[in-house]
Amino acid sequence: MANIVLENIHLTEQGRPILQIDKVTLPCDRITAVIGPNGAGKTTLLKVIAGLITDPAFATNTASKNISMVLHQTPFIKMSVWGNLLLLKDAIPSLSDDQMNDAMNVFSLTHLKNQPATLLSAGEKQRLAIARAYLMHPELMILDEPTASLDPNSTLFIESKITELAHSGMRFILASHDFAQVKRISDHIIFIKNGQIIEASPTKAFFESPSSEVSQEFIALHV
Amino acid sequence: MWDTLYQAFSLVFNLDPEVWSIAFTSISVSAIALLNGVILGLPLGAFLAIANFPGKKWCLTILNTCMNVPTVIIGVLIYLLLSRSGPLGDLGLLFTKTGMIIAQTLLTTPIIAAVSRQIIADAWQSHRDTFTSLHLRLFHQMKWILWDCRFSLVIVILLGFSRAISEVGAVMIVGGNIAHHTRTLTTAIALETSKGDLALSLSLGIVLLSIVLLANIAAHFLKSSAERKYG
Numbered sequence: 001m002a003n004i005v006l007e008n009i010h011l012t013e014q015g016r017p018i019l020q021i022d023k024v025t026l027p028c029d030r031i032t033a034v035i036g037p038n039g040a041g042k043t044t045l046l047k048v049i050a051g052l053i054t055d056p057a058f059a060t061n062t063a064s065k066n067i068s069m070v071l072h073q074t075p076f077i078k079m080s081v082w083g084n085l086l087l088l089k090d091a092i093p094s095l096s097d098d099q100m101n102d103a104m105n106v107f108s109l110t111h112l113k114n115q116p117a118t119l120l121s122a123g124e125k126q127r128l129a130i131a132r133a134y135l136m137h138p139e140l141m142i143l144d145e146p147t148a149s150l151d152p153n154s155t156l157f158i159e160s161k162i163t164e165l166a167h168s169g170m171r172f173i174l175a176s177h178d179f180a181q182v183k184r185i186s187d188h189i190i191f192i193k194n195g196q197i198i199e200a201s202p203t204k205a206f207f208e209s210p211s212s213e214v215s216q217e218f219i220a221l222h223v
Numbered sequence: 224m225w226d227t228l229y230q231a232f233s234l235v236f237n238l239d240p241e242v243w244s245i246a247f248t249s250i251s252v253s254a255i256a257l258l259n260g261v262i263l264g265l266p267l268g269a270f271l272a273i274a275n276f277p278g279k280k281w282c283l284t285i286l287n288t289c290m291n292v293p294t295v296i297i298g299v300l301i302y303l304l305l306s307r308s309g310p311l312g313d314l315g316l317l318f319t320k321t322g323m324i325i326a327q328t329l330l331t332t333p334i335i336a337a338v339s340r341q342i343i344a345d346a347w348q349s350h351r352d353t354f355t356s357l358h359l360r361l362f363h364q365m366k367w368i369l370w371d372c373r374f375s376l377v378i379v380i381l382l383g384f385s386r387a388i389s390e391v392g393a394v395m396i397v398g399g400n401i402a403h404h405t406r407t408l409t410t411a412i413a414l415e416t417s418k419g420d421l422a423l424s425l426s427l428g429i430v431l432l433s434i435v436l437l438a439n440i441a442a443h444f445l446k447s448s449a450e451r452k453y454g
Contacts, residue, residue, distance in 0.1 A: 052352050069356040075349040077371045078453040090363035116453045132357070 004028050007059035009048055017195040019044045024197050026173075026190055028140060030166045033186035033203070034175040037218070041195040042175040043072065046142050049173065068138035072145045072175075074129035076117035081109055081128055084117045088135055099135060107131040107161065123154030130161065141165070143174040147181065159185050179222055183207065191215050230422035235429050242423070246430045249407040252320055252394070253387035256327030260383045263328070264335030265376065269365040271336070272343035273351075286340070289333035298396030301326045305397065318399035323407075326393040331383040338379045339372075346372050374449035381442045385435060408434075 009021040019041045026032070026049075034042045047053040049062055050069035076084050085100045104110045107127040112120065117128060126146060133141050146162070147155040155178075162172055163185055173190075176182050182189065182203065189206040191199040191214075199206065199215045210216045234242050271282060303309050305317040305325075316322040346368055354364045369376070391409035398405030400414060408431045415424035 047352070050356060052355055069352070071352055071356075074353055077350075077367055078374070078449070079370070087359070087363075087367050088357060090360075090366070091358045118453045136357070 002028070002061065004049060005059075005061045006048065008057055009055075009060075010057070011044060011048075011053070011055075011195070019048065019195045021197060024200070026197075026200055027188040028171050028173065029187055031162065031172045031174070031186045032188040032190060033182040034173060034190045034192060035177070035179070035182060035218075036192040036198075040192045042192055043144050044195075045190075045192060045197075046144050046173065046175055049140075050142050065140060066136070066138045067140045067142060068133040068136045069142040070126075070129045070133050070144065070146060072148060074125060076120075076125065076128070078116065078118055080114050081112045081117050081120070082114065084128060085132055085135065088132060092136065095135060103131045103135045106134070108157070123150045123157075126150065126154070126158060130158065134165065138170065140171045140173065143172065145175050145177065147176070147178065155181070191218065193218070227421045227425060231425035231429060234423060234426035239426070242426050242430060244403060245406050245408055245411045245427060246434070248320070248405070249388055249409070249431070250434065252323050252407060253327060253384060256324045256331055256387045257380065257384050259324070259328040260331030260335045260387070261380060264332045264383070265339050265369055265379075266365060267332070267336040268339030268379075269343050269369050270361075271340045272347050273364055273368065274361060283340075286333055286337050290337045292333075293392070294330060294390050295392035295396065297326055297329050298393030301329065301393065301397045317397065318401060318405060320398070320405060323394045323398040323405060326397045327387045327390060330390055330393060331387050334386050335379055335383045338382060339376055342372055342375050342379065343368055346375075374446050374453075377442045377445050381438055384438055388431065388434060 004026040005023070006021050006026065007023045009019055011018040011020075034045060036042050044053065046069065048058065048060070050067050051062060052069065077087065079086075081104070082100070085103065088100075089095050101110070104113060107130060109124070109127055109131060112124060112128075117125070120128065130141075130143070130146065143162070147158050150158065159181065162174070166172055174186075186203050189199070189201060189203050190197060191206065191210075193214060198212050199210060201211065206215065207219060210219055267286075271279065271286070301322065302317065304311045305314070305322050306312055307317075316325070350368060350371065354367065359367065389409060391413055394400075394405070394407055395410045395413070398407065398410065400406050400410040406414075408427050412424050412427045412431070415421070415427065
């Protein structure tokens with residue numbers, strides 16, 4: 001998948017800049033992690049890439065791409081796990097029951113098929129949300145803090161699935177506060193602060209020789 | 224007073240044919256009007272909650288106004304439309320149950336649409352990004368958000384039913400309160416009270432209250448069982 005180009009993205013909320021981008025080209029190779037302090041604009045950046053925040057002034061090259069986003073906390077319909085996958089059939093009429101069963105199997109949800117989705121644990125909900133996004137066969141899957149508040153086992157499970165899918169050709173952009181995780185699975189880092197993209201570079205280079213002072217300070221504080 | 228109460232309960236429990244005929248007319252007219260209100264009002268409420276279009280604020284203002292229009296005004300408007308000299312006079316619907324259903328549909332639809340819009344708009348805040356990300360079209364978004372809110376919307380349907388079955392002004396004007404034909408619980412209560420037959424009036428009131436109470440209990444049971452199942 002080609003790199004992501006964002007141009008003329010200027011978002012404010014009550015006068016406070018949320019995202020300020022004149023023009024930037026972001027890497028989209030295997031797994032890219034978006035990091036930055038709370039309120040830096042990570043989620044907003046992800047939503048702009050996913051097309052969930054739009055504006056006639058924005059110029060991006062993402063509109064024609066098949067992108068799916070999993071939110072930090074996905075709300076589910078008051079139905080079973082199966083029912084929550086079933087609604088995808090309205091978006092993808094060719095989706096078969098076999099494909100849905102396969103996705104449930106991949107994400108270890110088969111035994112929860114008839115459980116109300118709203119009563120699943122945080123880890124199970126996240127697996128369901130990612131399974132649903134996976135069924136859309138996106139070129140790019142965007143994950144907003146996919147393992148926040150999950151236990152180590154659930155975290156490792158999600159990470160392993162992301163890595164597997166990345167090997168099979170799917171591209172990922174994920175926001176994370178977990179530096180260890182970012183180092184484990186990502187190939188590129190986008191560092192964002194105060195709504196501005198400070199640095200976009202390979203993960204190893206970012207942590208070993210950050211190009212800006214702001215990045216250096218951030219790494220020094222968190223590592 | 225105690226004698227009147229005793230006579231009223233006797234009429235109800237002895238299955239007085241007149242009482243139950245009036246109750247049946249009330250329930251059937253209100254149920255059909257409610258069904259119409261649900262079929263029209265819920266999709267309209269969902270559409271207004273989800274869709275963005277120019278003039279949406281005006282639509283909401285008009286809807287909220289319709290919700291508060293006095294029932295007698297609706298009655299007069301429908302009367303004018305259905306009367307012999309009116310544009311729909313040839314249909315012969317004045318002083319019929321169909322005419323009453325039309326009037327009650329006009330009463331239930333705005334209230335169902337307006338209140339459901341508010342409930343759905345709140346739910347939409349949390350579902351919007353997910354539905355958009357799943358590339359669902361507007362019609363499917365409406366369908367699933369309605370389904371997600373179904374247990375909360377039971378209260379809206381109950382509200383619509385209460386509005387229909389307890390209404391007196393419009394059905395009196397459009398239905399004409401004709402015995403064994405268009406006489407409903409509310410119009411009969413008004414009539415019997417003015418005639419001084421308080422026992423019959425009170426018995427009809429007991430039936431009306433019982434219907435509303437049963438509907439409330441059913442709605443409460445449905446909502447609480449859903450909360451137990453889905454949290």
